[in-house]
Amino acid sequence: MAQINxxxxxxxxxxxxxxxxxxxxxxxxxxxxxDALARLDHGxxxxxxxxxxxxxxxxxxxxxxxxxxxxxxxPSGGGATYILPGVVEANESSVALxxxxxxxxxxxxGRYPLTELDQKALFASLTKxxxxxxxxxHIPDMFRKAFRTITTGxxxxxxxxxxxxxxxxxxxxxxxxxxxEHTRFPAFRTGPDADSVQAAAQALLSAKxxxxxxxxxxxxxxxCAELAFIAELLDAPVASTVSGHGAIADSxxxxxxxxxxxxxxxxxxxxxxxxxLVMFIGCRAGSTTTEHGAVPGRDARIVHIDVxxxxxxxxxxxxAALVGDARACLQALYIELSTQLAGKARSTGAAQRLFxxxxxxxxxxxxxxxxxxxxxxxxxxxxxxxxxxxEDAIIAADPGTPCPYFSGHYEFNNxxxxxxxxxxxxxxxxxxxxxxxxWHASPSSQVVAAMxxxxxxFCVGExxxxxxxxxxxxxxxxxxxxxxxxxxxxxxGYGQRYFSVDFSRTDHAAIARVYGIKAWTVSDPLExxxxxxxxxxxxxxxxxxxxxxxxxxxxxxxxxxxx
Numbered sequence: 001m002a003q004i005n006x007x008x009x010x011x012x013x014x015x016x017x018x019x020x021x022x023x024x025x026x027x028x029x030x031x032x033x034x035d036a037l038a039r040l041d042h043g044x045x046x047x048x049x050x051x052x053x054x055x056x057x058x059x060x061x062x063x064x065x066x067x068x069x070x071x072x073x074x075p076s077g078g079g080a081t082y083i084l085p086g087v088v089e090a091n092e093s094s095v096a097l098x099x100x101x102x103x104x105x106x107x108x109x110g111r112y113p114l115t116e117l118d119q120k121a122l123f124a125s126l127t128k129x130x131x132x133x134x135x136x137x138h139i140p141d142m143f144r145k146a147f148r149t150i151t152t153g154x155x156x157x158x159x160x161x162x163x164x165x166x167x168x169x170x171x172x173x174x175x176x177x178x179x180x181e182h183t184r185f186p187a188f189r190t191g192p193d194a195d196s197v198q199a200a201a202q203a204l205l206s207a208k209x210x211x212x213x214x215x216x217x218x219x220x221x222x223x224c225a226e227l228a229f230i231a232e233l234l235d236a237p238v239a240s241t242v243s244g245h246g247a248i249a250d251s252x253x254x255x256x257x258x259x260x261x262x263x264x265x266x267x268x269x270x271x272x273x274x275x276x277l278v279m280f281i282g283c284r285a286g287s288t289t290t291e292h293g294a295v296p297g298r299d300a301r302i303v304h305i306d307v308x309x310x311x312x313x314x315x316x317x318x319x320a321a322l323v324g325d326a327r328a329c330l331q332a333l334y335i336e337l338s339t340q341l342a343g344k345a346r347s348t349g350a351a352q353r354l355f356x357x358x359x360x361x362x363x364x365x366x367x368x369x370x371x372x373x374x375x376x377x378x379x380x381x382x383x384x385x386x387x388x389x390x391e392d393a394i395i396a397a398d399p400g401t402p403c404p405y406f407s408g409h410y411e412f413n414n415x416x417x418x419x420x421x422x423x424x425x426x427x428x429x430x431x432x433x434x435x436x437x438x439w440h441a442s443p444s445s446q447v448v449a450a451m452x453x454x455x456x457x458f459c460v461g462e463x464x465x466x467x468x469x470x471x472x473x474x475x476x477x478x479x480x481x482x483x484x485x486x487x488x489x490x491x492x493g494y495g496q497r498y499f500s501v502d503f504s505r506t507d508h509a510a511i512a513r514v515y516g517i518k519a520w521t522v523s524d525p526l527e528x529x530x531x532x533x534x535x536x537x538x539x540x541x542x543x544x545x546x547x548x549x550x551x552x553x554x555x556x557x558x559x560x561x562x563x
Contacts, residue, residue, distance in 0.1 A: 003171065004171060005169060005170055006133075006170075007033045009139045009171050009175070011037055012040070012173075012176045014044060014143070015042040015043065016177060017147050017178045017182065018183040020043060020044060020045060021440050022044055022072070022073055023046075023054075023062070023070075023073075024100075025051070027074065027102065029104060030073070030075045032167035033102060047465075048468075049462065050464060050465055051459075052083040053086055053429070054433035054462050056084075057433035057434050058433045060093070061436075062441045063090070063185075064438075064441075068096075072097065072098075072100070074101050074102075076102050076115040077115025081122070091126055091424075092424035092425065093423065093424045094156060097156075098158050099158070099159045099160075101159065101161055102167070103132060103161045104116045105163055120132045126157070127157045128158055129158045130159035130161075133162055133163060133166050135166070139171060140177075143178075144179065147179075148179070148182050151181075151183075152182075155186065155220065185220070189221075191325065192323060192329050192332055192333075194332075196323070197322065197329075198336060199320040200303050200305075200320040200336075204236075204279065205337070207276050208276055209274060209275050210234060211279075212237070212238045212279045213239045213278060214227055214238055214248065214281050214282060215240070215241045215282040215284070215289070216244050217326045218244055218247040219244065219416065219417050220282070221307075221325050221327040223325075223330050224415035226327055226334060227247055227330060231254045232345060233337055233338065233346065234345075235254070235346045235350045235351070236254065236350060237255075239259040240257070241258065241283045241288070242258055242262055242403065242407045242423050243283070245258055245407055245412060246417055246419060247282075247415065249415050257358070261559045261560060265361055265408060267357045269291075269295055271354070277300070278301070279303040280302065281326055283306070284306070284308075284311045284315070285316055288423065291559055293316075302316045303318065303322075304318045304320075305326060372526065374547075375523070375550070376528060376546055376547060376549065377525070377548070377549050378401055378548055378549060379409065380528050381476060381532070391412075391413055392414065392418070393445060394420065394442065395447075396434035396447070396448070397419065398421070398428060398429070398450065398455040399421070399422070399428060399455075400452040400454060400478075401554075402431065402450035402451060404557050406419060428454055429455045429457075429458025429459040430455070432449045432462050432475065435473045435475075439471050447472075449474070450475075451475070453479045453480065454483045454484070456506070457506075460511065467515055467517060474536055474543075475541070476543075477544070479545050480549065480551065481503055481504065481505040482551075485551060486501050488556070492560060507545070517540075518535070518540060518542045519544070520544045
C-alpha cells in the first residue's frame with residue numbers, strides 16, 4: 001500500500017471532507033503542513049490571516065453562511081493560545097468548526113522545547129472534542145472523529161494537535177477516507193418521540209395567545225419554512241433572539257423582531273409579556289433572550305424545542321419539550337397540529353396587532369434616524385445602509401454599538417443568516433474577520449463589517465488582508481472614543497463614575513488609506529447618506545468613519561439602560 005506523510009494525510013483528510021477554504025497563520029511547527037498544502041493538488045484555498053484569533057473568526061463566519069464546517073489553523077505555543085477566542089465562540093454558538101494547531105515533536109515532550117504546552121488540556125473545556133496525535137497512524141481517524149463530532153447533535157468545535165515529527169512520518173494512504181454525511185451540518189437530524197409531539201401540540205392548542213421565540217438553531221437547521229408554516233397555522237407571533245434574527249423575515253406579518261436585553265424594545269417586549277404560552281425553538285432561553293428571566297416570567301407556560309437535552313428545562317420549567325433537530329421537530333409538530341385542526345388555520349388577529357406594533361416601533365426609529373444632532377446618531381447610519389444595501393446583504397456586527405442597533409432596528413426581509421454577531425462570548429474585534437469569512441463563503445453578496453472604535457483597535461491588522469485579497473468588504477466604524485458598553489453600564493449602575501473607559505480619538509479613515517482602502521470620515525449627519533452610498537458602490541474595500549453619539553447618551557435598544 002502506498003504511503004504518505006502525516007502532513008499530507010491531514011491535507012487529504014480535509015480534501016476528503018470537501019473542505020475548500022482554510023484560514024490560518026504560519027509557524028515553525030506547521031512547516032510540513034504548509035509544504036503539503038503547497039505541493040499537493042487539493043482544491044483548497046488557504047487564506048493567510050494576520051492573527052490566529054481572526055483565522056478562527058473567519059472560519060466561524062464561513063461555516064455560518066455555508067453550512068459546511070469552518071477550518072482554521074495555527075502554530076504551536078502562542079498560536080494555539082491566540083486561536084482560542086474564536087474556537088470557544090464557535091463552540092458556544094453551535095457552529096461546526098475545526099481548529100488545527102501544530103505542536104512540538106512527540107520526542108521533545110517534557111524536555112522544555114520552545115512553544116511546548118499541554119494543548120489537549122488547553123482546548124478541553126472549549127470544544128466538543130479535542131485530541132493531540134501520539135502516533136502518525138492516529139491522524140486520519142482523528143480527522144474523521146473531529147468532523148463526526150462537530151456536525152452531529154449540537155454542532156460545535158473540535159481541535160486537533162499535529163506534532164511536528166508526526167507530520168513527517170509515514171502512514172498508509174488507504175487509511176485516508178471520509179464519510180460524506182459529515183461534510184455539512186447538521187449531518188443527521190434527530191427527531192422527537194411521538195408522545196412529546198402530542199404533548200407540545202396540546203399545550204399550543206390550549207393557549208389563546210402563544211408566542212414563539214426562535215433562536216439560531218432554527219437557522220442552523222434550515223427550519224425557517226417550517227417555523228413559518230406553524231406560525232401561520234396557529235396565527236402566532238414569532239420573535240427571535242439576536243442569533244435567530246433571520247429565522248423569519250422581518251416583513252412577515254407575524255414577525256415581532258428581536259427580543260431580550262440586546263436589541264429588544266418596549267414594543268417587542270410587550271408582545272412576549274402578553275403571551276399565555278411561549279415556545280422556545282433552537283435557543284437556550286438564556287439571560288439575554290429572557291432579560292434574566294423577567295420576560296417571559298418564571299411562571300410562564302413553556303414549550304421548549306432544542307437539539308441539546310441539557311438546554312431544555314435549564315432556565316424554565318416546561319409544560320412540554322421536544323429534544324431534537326429544529327426542522328425535524330417542527331415538521332413533526334406541524335403534522336400533529338394540522339391533524340388536530342383538520343387543516344384549518346386559526347385566526348387570532350395577531351397579524352393586525354403586530355402591524356400596529358411594528359409601525360409604532362419604526363416611527364420611533366425613523367424620528368431618530370432623521371435627526372441632525374451632532375455627534376451623529378447611530379440610527380441615521382442604519383437608515384442609510386438600509387436604503388442602499390441589497391436585501392441579501394450580510395452584516396457582521398461587533399458587540400457595543402453595532403449589535404443592539406442592527407439586531408433591534410435593521411430589517412432583514414428574507415430568511416437565513418444575514419446578521420452575524422458573536423453573542424456567545426462577546427469579544428471585541430470580531431466583525432471584520434467575520435465579514436472576510438462571510439465574503440469567502442458568499443463572494444457575490446454585499447458584506448458589511450460594523451464595529452466601534454474599540455473593536456477597530458483589535459482588528460486593524462486585517463485591513464491588510466482585505467487589500468491583499470481584494471475583498472470588497474465595507475467597514476462602518478462608530479467612532480466615539482470610548483468603550484461605550486462599559487461606559488453606559490457605569491452610567492446606569494455606578495452613578496456615572498466613569499473610570500478607564502475613554503481613549504484618544506483615532507483617524508480611522510487615514511489608517512485605512514495607508515493600507516490602500518478607500519475611506520471617508522463623516523461628522524455632519526447630512527453627509528452620512530452620500531458617504532455610505534459611495535462606500536457601498538465602490539468596487540473594492542471601503543471604510544466610513546462616523547463620528548457618532550456616545551453609547552451612554554443614545555437610545556440604544558438595551559433594556560438595562562432604557563427607561
